[in-house]
Amino acid sequence: MPVRSVSHYSGGVTPQRTPANPSLIREMKALLGSTNVLDQPEDLILYEYDGSVEKGRPDLVVFPHSTGEVSQIVKMANKYEFPIVGRGAGTGLSGGALARGGGVMIVFARMNKILELDIENRRAVVQPGVVNLDISRAVEHAGLYFAPDPSSAKSCTIGGNVAENAGGPHTLAYGVTANHIAALELVLPDGQVVRIGSYQGDPTGYDLCGLFVGSEGTLALVTEITVKLSCAAEAVETILAVFESIDDASEAVVEITAKGITPAACEMLDGWTLRVVEDYIHAGFPRDSGAVLLLEVEGLREAVAGQAAAVAEVCQRCRAREVRLAKDGHERDLLWKGRKNAFGALGRLAPSNYVLDGVIPRSKLPQALQRIREIGQQHGFEIGNIFHAGDGNLHPIVLYDPRDQKQFEKAKAAAQEIIRMCLELGGALTGEHGVGMEKNQLMPLLFTEADLALMRRVHDACNPDSLLNPGKIFPLSKGCGEVRIKKAKEIDPKA
Amino acid sequence: MTITANLAARLGQVIGIPGVRSSPEELAAHAADGILPQAIAGPATAEQVSELVRLALTENLAIQAFGSRSKCEMGMPPARCDIALDMTHLREVAHYDAGDLTLSVDAGMPLRELADFLSAHGQFLPLAVPCFENTTVGGAVASGIDSALRQQYGSARDFLIGAEFVDGTGRLCKSGGRVVKNVTGYDLHKLLIGSLGTLGVITRLNFRTFPLPAASGACLARFRDCNDALVFRRAIDRKGLPLADLEILSPGTSEILRAILERTDAQVAGLLPGGAWCAYCSYEGNPPVVARITSELKRAGQDADASECIGLEKSADEQLGGMLREAYEWLRWASRATIVQRVVLPQVTRRVFGELERMAAGASLRSSLLLRAGGVLYVSLFADSENDAAMASLADVALKVSAVVRQNHGHSTILHASVPVKTRVAAARITPPDESLQLRIKRAFDPCHIFAPGRIVGAI
Numbered sequence: 001m002p003v004r005s006v007s008h009y010s011g012g013v014t015p016q017r018t019p020a021n022p023s024l025i026r027e028m029k030a031l032l033g034s035t036n037v038l039d040q041p042e043d044l045i046l047y048e049y050d051g052s053v054e055k056g057r058p059d060l061v062v063f064p065h066s067t068g069e070v071s072q073i074v075k076m077a078n079k080y081e082f083p084i085v086g087r088g089a090g091t092g093l094s095g096g097a098l099a100r101g102g103g104v105m106i107v108f109a110r111m112n113k114i115l116e117l118d119i120e121n122r123r124a125v126v127q128p129g130v131v132n133l134d135i136s137r138a139v140e141h142a143g144l145y146f147a148p149d150p151s152s153a154k155s156c157t158i159g160g161n162v163a164e165n166a167g168g169p170h171t172l173a174y175g176v177t178a179n180h181i182a183a184l185e186l187v188l189p190d191g192q193v194v195r196i197g198s199y200q201g202d203p204t205g206y207d208l209c210g211l212f213v214g215s216e217g218t219l220a221l222v223t224e225i226t227v228k229l230s231c232a233a234e235a236v237e238t239i240l241a242v243f244e245s246i247d248d249a250s251e252a253v254v255e256i257t258a259k260g261i262t263p264a265a266c267e268m269l270d271g272w273t274l275r276v277v278e279d280y281i282h283a284g285f286p287r288d289s290g291a292v293l294l295l296e297v298e299g300l301r302e303a304v305a306g307q308a309a310a311v312a313e314v315c316q317r318c319r320a321r322e323v324r325l326a327k328d329g330h331e332r333d334l335l336w337k338g339r340k341n342a343f344g345a346l347g348r349l350a351p352s353n354y355v356l357d358g359v360i361p362r363s364k365l366p367q368a369l370q371r372i373r374e375i376g377q378q379h380g381f382e383i384g385n386i387f388h389a390g391d392g393n394l395h396p397i398v399l400y401d402p403r404d405q406k407q408f409e410k411a412k413a414a415a416q417e418i419i420r421m422c423l424e425l426g427g428a429l430t431g432e433h434g435v436g437m438e439k440n441q442l443m444p445l446l447f448t449e450a451d452l453a454l455m456r457r458v459h460d461a462c463n464p465d466s467l468l469n470p471g472k473i474f475p476l477s478k479g480c481g482e483v484r485i486k487k488a489k490e491i492d493p494k495a
Numbered sequence: 496m497t498i499t500a501n502l503a504a505r506l507g508q509v510i511g512i513p514g515v516r517s518s519p520e521e522l523a524a525h526a527a528d529g530i531l532p533q534a535i536a537g538p539a540t541a542e543q544v545s546e547l548v549r550l551a552l553t554e555n556l557a558i559q560a561f562g563s564r565s566k567c568e569m570g571m572p573p574a575r576c577d578i579a580l581d582m583t584h585l586r587e588v589a590h591y592d593a594g595d596l597t598l599s600v601d602a603g604m605p606l607r608e609l610a611d612f613l614s615a616h617g618q619f620l621p622l623a624v625p626c627f628e629n630t631t632v633g634g635a636v637a638s639g640i641d642s643a644l645r646q647q648y649g650s651a652r653d654f655l656i657g658a659e660f661v662d663g664t665g666r667l668c669k670s671g672g673r674v675v676k677n678v679t680g681y682d683l684h685k686l687l688i689g690s691l692g693t694l695g696v697i698t699r700l701n702f703r704t705f706p707l708p709a710a711s712g713a714c715l716a717r718f719r720d721c722n723d724a725l726v727f728r729r730a731i732d733r734k735g736l737p738l739a740d741l742e743i744l745s746p747g748t749s750e751i752l753r754a755i756l757e758r759t760d761a762q763v764a765g766l767l768p769g770g771a772w773c774a775y776c777s778y779e780g781n782p783p784v785v786a787r788i789t790s791e792l793k794r795a796g797q798d799a800d801a802s803e804c805i806g807l808e809k810s811a812d813e814q815l816g817g818m819l820r821e822a823y824e825w826l827r828w829a830s831r832a833t834i835v836q837r838v839v840l841p842q843v844t845r846r847v848f849g850e851l852e853r854m855a856a857g858a859s860l861r862s863s864l865l866l867r868a869g870g871v872l873y874v875s876l877f878a879d880s881e882n883d884a885a886m887a888s889l890a891d892v893a894l895k896v897s898a899v900v901r902q903n904h905g906h907s908t909i910l911h912a913s914v915p916v917k918t919r920v921a922a923a924r925i926t927p928p929d930e931s932l933q934l935r936i937k938r939a940f941d942p943c944h945i946f947a948p949g950r951i952v953g954a955i
Contacts, residue, residue, distance in 0.1 A: 118841075120729075120842070121841060121842050122732075123841075143735070164678065165678045165682075167676060167678075171676065175649075175653060176676065176678075178652075178682070178685075179649065179652075179653055188932075194928070194929050194931075194932055195928055195929065196929045196932065198839055198905070198906055199841040199904060199905075200839040200840060200841055200869070200870045200905065201839075201869070202650070202839045202869075202871065203689075204906045204908060204927040205689075205927055205929075205930075205933045205951050206686050206689070206690060206694070206933050206936055206937075206951075207652060207685045207686055207688055207689065208686075208929055208932060208933065208936070210652055210682055210685025210686065210688070211681060211682060211683070211685060211686055211936070213682075214678050214681070214682055215681055231732075231735035232735075233735075234735065254594060257594060257595065257596065258593065258594040259706075260596070260617065260618070260705075260706025260707075262706075299737065299784075300737065300780070300784055300787060300788075301787075302780070302781065302783035302784045302786075302787050303780055303781065303783075303784045305783075306781045306783070306784075359674045359676055359677055360674065361592055361595040361597060361673065361674055362594070362595045362596075362675075363592055363594035363595040364595075388676070391674075391675050391676040392595075392674055392675065392676065393676050426672075426673055426674070427672070427674050428672045428674050428677040428679045429679040430677070430678050430679050431674070431676040431677060431678065432676060432678055433678070434678055435678075435679060435680065439679075443679075443680065446672070446679060446680075447669070447680060448668075448669075450662070450664075450666035450667065450668050451668050451669055451670065451680070452680075453664075453666075454662050454664075454666075454668045454683065454939070454940065455670075455680055455681050455683065457939040457940075457942075458681055458683065458936065458939045458940075459681075460939070461935035461936060461938060461939040462932070462935065473680065473681075
C-alpha cells in the first residue's frame with residue numbers, strides 16, 4: 001500500500017504531495033459543474049485554515065448539492081485512491097476539517113436546506129450545511145429551538161457540529177450535540193449510503209448514532225441529520241456575579257455544582273479577558289473585577305425564581321461583590337454577546353490566539369486555574385480564561401504571533417502542559433473542540449494501547465483504507481506505518 | 496471426566512476453584528432461553544475477567560456475562576454459551592466525587608445498593624428499570640431497558656460518561672472518562688448500551704449523577720378513549736411541562752396492574768378502573784413547581800375530557816409509580832404465553848393504537864398497550880395456552896405488528912417471548928437497514944465471535 005509521509009506533529013505538516021490527477025479534476029467538473037469545483041492554488045489556500053492553529057491544504061475543493069453527488073464524489077475519489085475530508089463552515093478548533101494529507105475536500109456549504117420541520121413531534125430533518133442558528137430561527141415561531149449553541153452558532157454548520165459533537169454554554173443543562181441527534185444519513189468511504197438511528201431517536205441494535213456523532217469525520221460523511229428540537233423555557237433569568245478574584249468565582253462554581261443547582265449555563269470570564277471584551281463590546285462587564293460568572297437559570301417561573309435566589313446566595317457567600325439580574329432581554333443579549341464574541345475581541349491584542357480546550361472534574365476548578373496561571377508565568381504568557389465553568393470545560397487562551405516560530409513553539413509547549421494538568425486532575429484531552437490533528441499525538445496520555453487498538457479496529461471497520469479524513473484522532477508514528485495516507489493513484493485516462 | 500468438569504477445572508486455575516460453579520442446578524439457573532452454560536465463573540476483578548476471556552479465546556468458547564439474571568431472556572436465543580460470567584462479585588464504588596456529581600461503579604453493583612449509597616449524599620442515578628431491587632448496574636445498561644424516568648432524564652446514553660470493559664481480544668479497554676463533558680476519542684461506551692453482552696464484558700461504568708428533588712408529585716387522569724389520552728399527552732408536550740414520568744395505559748394494561756394491586760392494596764387498585772385509558776404523570780421540583788404542574792395537569796385533563804384527574808398521595812404514588820417502573824415484569828408474566836414488543840414510532844396516533852389492538856383481537860389474543868415517555872410503546876400479546884397453535888398465533892401477530900410499525904416508519908424489538916416464538920420471528924429475517932454496519936462493529940469489538948453469539952436481532 002503506498003504511504004504518504006507526514007511529519008511527526010502539525011504546524012509543519014508537509015506531506016509529499018501528489019497534485020490532483022487532471023482526469024480526476026475533469027471527472028469532478030463533469031459531475032458537479034465547474035462552478036462547484038475549485039482547483040486553483042489561490043482558491044485552495046482559503047481552505048487550508050480552520051479556527052485552529054493548524055494548516056493543511058486540499059488539492060481539490062468540491063461543493064455537492066445532494067447525497068447522490070456526495071456518494072459519486074466518494075466513489076470517484078476511491079477510484080483514484082485520493083483522501084477525502086468533509087468540511088462545514090471551517091470554524092472547528094482542532095483541525096478536524098483540514099486536509100492534513102491533501103486530497104479532495106467536500107464542503108457542505110451548498111447542502112444547506114432544511115428538508116422537514118415537524119413541530120408536533122419536535123424534529124427537523126436538515127442537510128449538513130445548514131447553519132446551527134438557522135435551525136432555531138426556523139422553529140422559533142413555535143416556541144422551539146435546537147439546544148446545542150456553540151459560540152460560532154451564527155456561522156458553524158450542523159454537519160460540523162455532528163462531526164465534532166459540539167457543545168456550547170447551554171449544554172450544561174441540555175447536553176451536547178449527541179443528546180439532540182435522532183438519526184443520520186451517512187455516506188461510507190466506499191460511497192454506500194446508510195441510515196442509522198431512528199426518527200424517534202432510539203436505535204435498533206447498537207447505538208450507531210452515539211458512535212458516529214463526534215467521530216470527527218473519520219468514519220463516514222454525514223449527509224442528512226434528524227435533530228431533536230427543544231421547547232423554549234417559559235422563564236429565563238440571566239445573572240452576572242462579579243468577584244474580586246478568580247479563586248472566589250471558582251469556589252462559587254464548585255459550591256453551585258455541589259449543591260445540585262443546575263443552571264442552564266455557567267460561564268466564567270477572568271478579569272484580564274473581561275477587560276479586553278468590555279473595551280470592544282461594551283457588554284456591561286465591570287472592568288475592575290477579578291472575574292465574573294455569567295449564569296442562566298431557565299424553566300417554569302416557579303423554578304427559576306428559586307434557582308436564581310439559590311445561585312445568588314452561593315455567589316454572595318463566596319464573596320461576590322455584586323450579583324445582578326439582567327433587567328430585560330436587551331441586557332441579557334448584550335451580556336451573551338460579550339461572552340460569545342470574546343475570542344474575536346482578543347484578536348485586537350495579538351495577531352493570533354490559541355484557544356485551548358481541556359476538561360476537568362468541576363470540583364478541581366480552583367486548583368486548575370491556579371496551575372494555568374503558573375504555567376503561563378513559566379512560559380512568559382498572560383493566559384486568559386473564558387470558559388464553560390459549570391461543566392469544567394476550560395478554554396485557556398494564549399496570545400501569540402504566528403510569525404515568531406519560537407513564540408509559537410512556546411505557546412504549544414504551554415498548551416501541552418495545561419492539557420497534561422487536566423489529565424492529572426482526572427479530566428480529559430478535549431471537552432468540545434475534538435482531537436483532530438491538534439491532540440492526536442496526546443491520545444496515548446489518556447488511552448492505553450488496548451483502548452487505541454479497539455478504536456482503530458472500529459475505525460477500520462468503517463474506513464478500512466483511511467481514505468476518509470486521514471491523520472486525525474489517532475497518534476501518528478514517526479515511521480508513519482499506521483498513518484496510511486495514500487498517494488493519489490495515477491489512472492490512465494484512456495484506460 | 497466430562498467436558499464440563501474439564502472446563503471448570505481450567506477456569507479454576509484462572510480465578511481459583513471457589514469462584515467456579517458447575518452443578519446442574521446452578522447451570523440451569525444460568526440458562527438463557529434454555530441454553531445451558533458448561534460452567535459459571537465468578538471473577539473478582541477486571542483482570543480476572545480479562546484472563547477468562549483470553550482462555551475462552553484460545554479454546555473458542557462462548558461467553559455470556561450475567562448480573563442478577565433478571566433480563567437474560569431479552570434478545571434472541573444465544574447460538575451457544577460455554578461460560579457464564581457471574582459479574583456480581585465486582586460491586587465496588589470505584590470513584591465518587593459528590594461535589595462533581597460523577598460516579599464510577601463496578602458493573603456488578605445492584606441498583607438498589609447504589610441508590611442507597613447515593614441517596615446518603617442527596618443524589619441518585621435515573622436508571623429506574625424493572626427488577627430494580629435485584630438488577631445490577633451493568634445488566635441495566637447492557638439490556639438497554641427503558642428507565643421509567645426517561646421523560647426527564649433520557650436514556651443511559653444521556654448520562655453514561657465512560658466505561659471499562661474487556662473486548663474480544665481479552666484486553667481491558669476504556670472509553671469516555673469521568674468528566675461530564677468529553678469528546679476525546681470514539682464514544683465506544685455508548686455502543687455497550689443495549690448490546691446484550693455481544694460486544695464485550697462491562698466491568699465498570701461512569702455516570703453523571705443527579706441531585707434528589709426537593710419535592711415530587713403525581714397525578715392519574717382517566718379517559719374514555721385513547722384519543723382523549725393522546726390529546727392530554729400532546730397538551731403536556733405543548734405546554735413544555737417538565738414531567739419525570741409520563742405513561743399512557745390501555746384498559747388491558749390497567750387491568751393487569753389492577754389485578755396485582757388488588758392483592759396488596761385495594762384502594763390503590765381502585766385508581767385503575769376497568770375500561771378506562773389512564774395517564775400517569777409524576778414530576779419533581781420545589782413545592783411551588785409541584786403545585787403549578789398539578790394544577791396545569793388538572794386543566795389539561797379537563798380540556799381533554801378526562802373523566803377524572805386526581806392528585807396522588809405519596810404512598811399511592813409510590814405504589815403505582817413502582818408498579819409502572821416494573822411494568823415490563825408484570826406484563827411478561829401476565830399469561831401463560833406472552834410477547835412483549837418494544838415499538839418506537841415517529842408519531843403515536845389513535846389509528847396506530849386501533850390497528851395494533853385489532854390485529855391482536857383478529858387472532859383472538861388479548862393485548863395491552865403502554866406508552867412511555869419519548870414515544871416508546873410496549874405492545875403485549877397474551878395467549879392462554881402454550882401449545883403450538885398459540886405460539887404460531889403469537890409469532891404471526893408479532894410479525895404483523897412489526898410490519899405495521901415499519902410501514903409507519905418505526906421499528907420494533909421483541910423484549911420477551913418464548914423460544915418457539917422467537918425462533919419463528921427470527922426465521923422471518925427482518926433486518927435493520929444498518930445491519931451491515933452493525934456487523935462490522937461487532938467484528939471490531941469481538942473478532943472471534945465469542946461474546947453472546949446470536950443474541951441481537953440479525954444473529955449478531
